[in-house]
Amino acid sequence: MHNFTIDYTDGLVIDNKTYDSEFAKGKESHYMVKTYFLHKKIKRSLQTYPDQLGITATIEELETISDKTLLTSNDCNLGCWVKPSFVKHFVPYYVEIWYNNELYIKDTLDCKFKLVNFTLHPKDDRELYTWMNVIENFKKETQCDISVKNDIVASTSEFDHIVDVKFNTDDQNKQYYLGLHVGRFYQPNTQMPDLRYHPDQLHNKNSLNIINDILYYFTTII
Amino acid sequence: MHDTVLMILSVRNCKSFESSVNKLQCEKIWFKGYKEHELAPMVNDFVKNSNFKNYFITPDDLIITPYKFEKLKSSLNVHDIVTGWGMIRQNCTYTTITKPHDFLKKNIFKYLFTTDTFKNQQYQLSYKTHEINSLPDEVETAFTGWFYTGMKKEVWMEYPYECLNSPFASSDLMFSRRVLYDNKYKQICIKKSNVVHISNTHHHDTSFFDTSTCFLNKSIVKTF
Numbered sequence: 001m002h003n004f005t006i007d008y009t010d011g012l013v014i015d016n017k018t019y020d021s022e023f024a025k026g027k028e029s030h031y032m033v034k035t036y037f038l039h040k041k042i043k044r045s046l047q048t049y050p051d052q053l054g055i056t057a058t059i060e061e062l063e064t065i066s067d068k069t070l071l072t073s074n075d076c077n078l079g080c081w082v083k084p085s086f087v088k089h090f091v092p093y094y095v096e097i098w099y100n101n102e103l104y105i106k107d108t109l110d111c112k113f114k115l116v117n118f119t120l121h122p123k124d125d126r127e128l129y130t131w132m133n134v135i136e137n138f139k140k141e142t143q144c145d146i147s148v149k150n151d152i153v154a155s156t157s158e159f160d161h162i163v164d165v166k167f168n169t170d171d172q173n174k175q176y177y178l179g180l181h182v183g184r185f186y187q188p189n190t191q192m193p194d195l196r197y198h199p200d201q202l203h204n205k206n207s208l209n210i211i212n213d214i215l216y217y218f219t220t221i222i
Numbered sequence: 223m224h225d226t227v228l229m230i231l232s233v234r235n236c237k238s239f240e241s242s243v244n245k246l247q248c249e250k251i252w253f254k255g256y257k258e259h260e261l262a263p264m265v266n267d268f269v270k271n272s273n274f275k276n277y278f279i280t281p282d283d284l285i286i287t288p289y290k291f292e293k294l295k296s297s298l299n300v301h302d303i304v305t306g307w308g309m310i311r312q313n314c315t316y317t318t319i320t321k322p323h324d325f326l327k328k329n330i331f332k333y334l335f336t337t338d339t340f341k342n343q344q345y346q347l348s349y350k351t352h353e354i355n356s357l358p359d360e361v362e363t364a365f366t367g368w369f370y371t372g373m374k375k376e377v378w379m380e381y382p383y384e385c386l387n388s389p390f391a392s393s394d395l396m397f398s399r400r401v402l403y404d405n406k407y408k409q410i411c412i413k414k415s416n417v418v419h420i421s422n423t424h425h426h427d428t429s430f431f432d433t434s435t436c437f438l439n440k441s442i443v444k445t446f
Contacts, residue, residue, distance in 0.1 A: 009422065
């Protein structure tokens with residue numbers, strides 16, 4: 001059997017480091033990767049209940065509908081790796097690996113109980129606070145653990161209610177599930193924004209817009 | 223002095239772990255730079271020759287908050303063996319919480335297992351992340367993984383630290399296997415005491431864990 005790895009630590013990378021040559025006899029010499037954007041529609045309704053003090057109102061989830069949209073489709077030789085997309089911002093991926101016309105592996109990006117790392121490059125402390133507030137919200141929504149690579153965060157206990165693991169900005173380790181970079185990133189030697197990080201450019205974007213684009217461009221939760 | 227001690231199996235260089243452990247309300251003993259096989263006599267001697275009420279154990283890639291650690295400590299008033307839990311690795315969907323049903327017969331808890339068995343069956347009975355929310359607050363597990371596993375001195379003395387024969391060490395597996403086999407105690411996982419496991423096997427970061435140097439300097443450091 002072939003062995004594939006699906007890695008979300010810096011964009012999406014799929015690798016077939018070890019393949020079974022016996023298993024591959026008489027079969028195709030390549031595999032196909034399809035990536036989808038998974039979107040969920042949650043129907044909510046305001047429900048009211050009588051209690052001792054009158055009526056209480058709660059918002060309840062009635063129904064969750066999942067759907068997926070094809071983003072990329074790539075062929076790759078066995079034993080090789082593939083980056084289906086150069087996107088570095090958050091994408092709610094659903095990944096399918098097809099081999100010999102059969103669905104071989106499928107995987108859904110799911111951060112629940114897993115460690116999500118943010119490498120933060122804020123222009124000042126105010127921007128850092130803004131981003132940390134959004135990260136706190138992201139943590140609650142996804143039920144994930146948070147690590148942050150940033151020298152200021154690493155040196156203070158100010159954000160300990162949000163951050164589970166602290167690293168310095170230049171720490172190279174990737175011992176987490178999903179890795180995201182937040183900052184202002186430009187194409188080499190130009191003033192053009194790097195669209196891998198900024199899907200909606202950088203023009204007139206404030207601190208909140210920048211992290212919203214990185215986390216919620218696809219899902220637009222905020 | 224606290225009546226609880228945390229035994230830390232330390233081979234990594236992780237400041238975040240150090241600062242999180244320093245916040246815990248307990249004494250600590252760091253076994254630094256020792257391989258898993260080398261630790262057996264030292265851990266067992268320490269437990270035998272010390273007089274703490276509660277003994278916890280953890281490797282140095284697990285991070286817990288003080289609140290969650292206090293939950294574990296208080297649960298030891300009710301249960302014989304308690305443990306936190308977390309992801310087996312960040313790059314998988316399996317947690318350390320493992321169904322005890324038929325565990326001894328079906329996987330690596332069998333006394334004679336092979337490398338292939340290890341690869342293919344290790345996580346067969348582990349709960350996946352999406353199953354956790356529906357579990358009760360306290361759940362019996364067949365495996366603790368040393369995720370801040372705690373017990374009283376008497377229980378440690380009954381189940382001293384032991385390793386499998388090389389190439390495996392797996393002192394955590396050995397412990398859980400013996401407990402399951404005897405069926406005298408239950409290993410209780412406290413759901414609120416989830417632990418962050420800083421580990422992704424897709425990436426071998428020498429800045430975090432360098433096997434060429436991490437066993438060079440050996441020492442035992444105590445806070446008491």
